[in-house]
Amino acid sequence: MKNPSSPKTRRRASAFLSGLLAASLHAAPSDETGRNLADLSLEQLMNETVTSVSKKEQKLNEAPAAISVLSNDDLRRSGATSVAEALRLVPGMSVASVNSSQTAVSARGFNSLYANKLLVLVDGRAVYSPLFAGVYWELQQTTLDDVDRIEVIRGPGATVWGSNAVNGVINIVTRSAKDTQGTLIYAGGGDVQQTMGGVRQGGRIGEKTYYRVYANEQSRDDYLLPGGAPAQDNWASQQGGFRFDHYADEATQMTWQTEMTSADFNDRQSDTYNFNTLGRWTRDWSDRSGLEFQTYYDRTHRDELTGAYTTIDTVDLSLQHRFGIGERNDVIWGLGYRHIDGKAKQTNPFLVVRSPDFDQQIVSAFVQDDIKLVPDKLTLTAGTKLEHNDYTGIEIQPSVSLVFTPTKRQTLWAAVSRAVRTPSVLEASPTFAPVFGAPFIGPGAILYVPTLVGNPGVASETLWAYELGWRIQPADRVSVDVSLFYNDYENLITVGNPSVFIPGVPTGIAELPWTNDLQGHTYGGEAAVTVSPSDHWRVTAAYSLLIANIRGPAPFAETSENSAPRHQVSLRSAYDFTKQWSLDGQVRFVDAIEGVPAYVTADLRLSYRPNDHLEFALVGQNLLDPSHPEQATAAFTASSEVPRGFYGKITWHF
Amino acid sequence: MSFPRHCLWLVFLGLLLFGGRTVCDAAPEVSKEYQVKAAFLYNFTKFVEWPASRFSDATSPIVIAVLGRNPFGEELNAIVRERKVNGRGLVVKIIDSADEAAAAHLLFVGADAEDRLAGKMDALQKAGVLTVGESPRFIASGGVINFTLEADKVRFQINPQAGEQTGLKISAQLLKLAMIVRK
Numbered sequence: 001m002k003n004p005s006s007p008k009t010r011r012r013a014s015a016f017l018s019g020l021l022a023a024s025l026h027a028a029p030s031d032e033t034g035r036n037l038a039d040l041s042l043e044q045l046m047n048e049t050v051t052s053v054s055k056k057e058q059k060l061n062e063a064p065a066a067i068s069v070l071s072n073d074d075l076r077r078s079g080a081t082s083v084a085e086a087l088r089l090v091p092g093m094s095v096a097s098v099n100s101s102q103t104a105v106s107a108r109g110f111n112s113l114y115a116n117k118l119l120v121l122v123d124g125r126a127v128y129s130p131l132f133a134g135v136y137w138e139l140q141q142t143t144l145d146d147v148d149r150i151e152v153i154r155g156p157g158a159t160v161w162g163s164n165a166v167n168g169v170i171n172i173v174t175r176s177a178k179d180t181q182g183t184l185i186y187a188g189g190g191d192v193q194q195t196m197g198g199v200r201q202g203g204r205i206g207e208k209t210y211y212r213v214y215a216n217e218q219s220r221d222d223y224l225l226p227g228g229a230p231a232q233d234n235w236a237s238q239q240g241g242f243r244f245d246h247y248a249d250e251a252t253q254m255t256w257q258t259e260m261t262s263a264d265f266n267d268r269q270s271d272t273y274n275f276n277t278l279g280r281w282t283r284d285w286s287d288r289s290g291l292e293f294q295t296y297y298d299r300t301h302r303d304e305l306t307g308a309y310t311t312i313d314t315v316d317l318s319l320q321h322r323f324g325i326g327e328r329n330d331v332i333w334g335l336g337y338r339h340i341d342g343k344a345k346q347t348n349p350f351l352v353v354r355s356p357d358f359d360q361q362i363v364s365a366f367v368q369d370d371i372k373l374v375p376d377k378l379t380l381t382a383g384t385k386l387e388h389n390d391y392t393g394i395e396i397q398p399s400v401s402l403v404f405t406p407t408k409r410q411t412l413w414a415a416v417s418r419a420v421r422t423p424s425v426l427e428a429s430p431t432f433a434p435v436f437g438a439p440f441i442g443p444g445a446i447l448y449v450p451t452l453v454g455n456p457g458v459a460s461e462t463l464w465a466y467e468l469g470w471r472i473q474p475a476d477r478v479s480v481d482v483s484l485f486y487n488d489y490e491n492l493i494t495v496g497n498p499s500v501f502i503p504g505v506p507t508g509i510a511e512l513p514w515t516n517d518l519q520g521h522t523y524g525g526e527a528a529v530t531v532s533p534s535d536h537w538r539v540t541a542a543y544s545l546l547i548a549n550i551r552g553p554a555p556f557a558e559t560s561e562n563s564a565p566r567h568q569v570s571l572r573s574a575y576d577f578t579k580q581w582s583l584d585g586q587v588r589f590v591d592a593i594e595g596v597p598a599y600v601t602a603d604l605r606l607s608y609r610p611n612d613h614l615e616f617a618l619v620g621q622n623l624l625d626p627s628h629p630e631q632a633t634a635a636f637t638a639s640s641e642v643p644r645g646f647y648g649k650i651t652w653h654f
Numbered sequence: 655m656s657f658p659r660h661c662l663w664l665v666f667l668g669l670l671l672f673g674g675r676t677v678c679d680a681a682p683e684v685s686k687e688y689q690v691k692a693a694f695l696y697n698f699t700k701f702v703e704w705p706a707s708r709f710s711d712a713t714s715p716i717v718i719a720v721l722g723r724n725p726f727g728e729e730l731n732a733i734v735r736e737r738k739v740n741g742r743g744l745v746v747k748i749i750d751s752a753d754e755a756a757a758a759h760l761l762f763v764g765a766d767a768e769d770r771l772a773g774k775m776d777a778l779q780k781a782g783v784l785t786v787g788e789s790p791r792f793i794a795s796g797g798v799i800n801f802t803l804e805a806d807k808v809r810f811q812i813n814p815q816a817g818e819q820t821g822l823k824i825s826a827q828l829l830k831l832a833m834i835v836r837k
Binding site for chain 1: 737827
């Protein structure tokens with residue numbers, strides 16, 4: 001009997017594989033789809049998503065940044081149950097479940113539950129908390145069906161988006177009410193993702209105004225402690241809201257949206273809610289000129305067992321204007337004002353609240369010019385943001401980039417930018433004094449409890465980023481996207497040495513101020529190749545590399561150096577057997593980080609659509625092991641392991 | 655016989671790169687956008703009524719003309735081949751000049767062919783041709799229906815006045831779904 005792994009057999013196998021691929025390349029299924037489309041009603045045709053390169057997408061393709069876009073269809077096919085989970089699809093993002101409710105998300109390093117260098121916006125509203133300089137991902141429960149797209153920029157975006165867009169920007173854009181007409185009902189559940197359900201009703205008032213009203217809920221069971229015991233971190237969230245879109249004329253759109261989200265987590269011992277209301281007015285005079293005015297109010301409240309009781313109110317106003325000068329210059333500029341008003345109350349002895357009220361004002365302006373050096377071939381973009389905040393004063397965040405498009409199918413870009421991460425309330429104000437570590441014996445031979453204190457003198461973290469990118473479509477069905485970066489960081493904020501000893505009985509307090517003692521650089525890149533062997537099959541392979549070199553006091557330098565995986569590899573496939581049946585899958589390798597070994601995991605989704613109104617989906621997540629950890633325990637939050645899970649979901653549109 | 659394994663990998667890669675390429679070049683893929691637009695064109699014929707004088711008899715076909723480069727590939731032909739609208743068959747013609755369009759019932763003008771319409775719009779209106787375009791200027795230059803893209807969806811504008819002048823009856827159902835624009 002032959003050895004199954006003899007070279008000869010393997011050779012045959014690979015010849016067979018290439019034959020199979022060639023066969024699928026020769027399949028020509030397009031006339032079948034055309035005939036099906038012709039049988040749709042006008043209304044259904046209007047809801048058909050055309051995947052052609054629209055103007056907006058083309059612009060993205062020419063963007064001087066490492067940008068990826070997840071479409072509504074990508075989200076549906078991913079089987080993700082939340083925005084944070086869906087981000088795992090983006091090459092180079094590091095997304096790690098901390099526990100059942102919380103997720104650590106970052107790009108290009110520095111990942112933790114308190115990842116602070118990624119700016120996240122939902123419909124233009126910043127969901128980056130000024131409190132700890134991070135994102136409460138568990139509050140981002142937008143119905144994925146109503147999300148138009150998620151734009152992910154890896155690398156700085158501070159010139160346009162402002163402070164804290166250091167390592168990346170995520171824009172979650174929901175659909176206009178015009179595009180969510182009719183009724184949507186979905187319901188599902190499983191062993192880990194226990195329930196999910198939602199209703200949306202879209203309608204029209206008069207000729208020019210569209211609306212949708214929606215509500216959703218979800219609940220997730222306990223994740224696991226090492227050894228398999230439940231971590232008691234189950235949680236549930238509820239969301240409800242509405243959106244109106246009024247098209248006064250062809251060029252003018254007015255939007256008003258209001259939403260309330262609440263969640264209880266850690267086995268109902270902590271809770272949180274967010275309320276926000278946003279208005280936006282846009283007018284486009286032409287492709288090259290337009291005006292946008294936006295304002296929102298946002299309240300985020302948290303009452304955490306292991307944290308504190310906080311309420312933050314934010315009011316934000318912004319104005320953007322773009323116009324062309326002559327044939328070659330396109331200018332965009334804007335003004336912004338934000339007022340943050342917060343209150344805190346102590347709930348446990350480990351997070352002392354020293355001054356319950358805090359507030360902050362941010363005033364900003366930016367201008368950016370796109371200069372067509374050689375029309376359709378070479379564009380130079382230069383701009384800067386000027387921002388003033390109460391903690392560190394004026395921050396300047398300029399960038400210059402060059403985009404070269406030798407052919408319609410190829411883009412080369414290069415960019416140099418500066419971005420800053422402004423200190424959080426925790427780091428710069430006297431509000432909080434968290435206990436940090438075990439008591440130790442200090443001056444006078446008494447015990448001191450090490451306590452972190454805000455340092456009004458702390459400076460912003462700064463980044464100079466150097467980036468290169470290349471996007472090419474070598475054949476109609478193949479696209480390649482490569483980006484490289486070198487990031488030079490200074491003044492990274494960390495914990496300093498004890499500066500003040502306050503004696504006391506039975507223990508004194510040793511105050512550790514936040515300081516700017518870390519610095520260093522990171523470099524690496526992301527590469528993604530997408531091939532669609534046929535109209536029914538698309539495969540994306542991605543690899544990302546991150547090498548970090550951070551200097552400063554131990555152990556903090558090492559911790560931040562090893563906070564994100566050095567290598568990540570993912571393979572994703574989307575396959576339609578027929579118009580009714582689809583199978584989607586992804587496999588991810590994530591390298592080791594501090595406290596967490598490397599792991600490989602996989603998700604699969606099978607869906608059946610008997611008609612245009614109904615979809616049944618079966619999803620398996622984290623299939624390759626019973627459970628694995630993705631993030632180590634951080635201060636004030638316990639981590640737990642992600643278990644394998646299955647769920648089913650029914651979606652009904654009518 | 656020995657055949658180094660890396661040769662097979664080269665063959666495999668070659669197939670992947672060049673195989674894919676030659677297949678695509680041989681039978682150009684029609685983008686989803688034009689598949690959807692082709693389906694719309696067919697649908698428009700169901701919701702528009704031409705004057706009886708435009709047909710020689712009750713069964714003579716509806717002629718859809720495409721001016722200039724045909725972005726629909728075989729798509730439009732495949733749609734109309736086995737379909738009838740009000741007892742009439744459908745015929746697709748690819749034409750090179752607007753002068754040939756007077757015999758058609760529906761004329762699709764791709765964005766790149768719009769220049770060829772210059773000065774011909776009035777004649778087409780008189781001839782009773784439903785003109786369908788896909789550029790921001792199309793309605794302003796006298797066209798009846800114009801495709802637009804909103805995000806990733808195909809929408810259409812209608813100028814009912816131009817429709818009337820062409821002698822067409824556009825059903826209320828179609829008008830309801832369109833963005834109504836005036837010249």
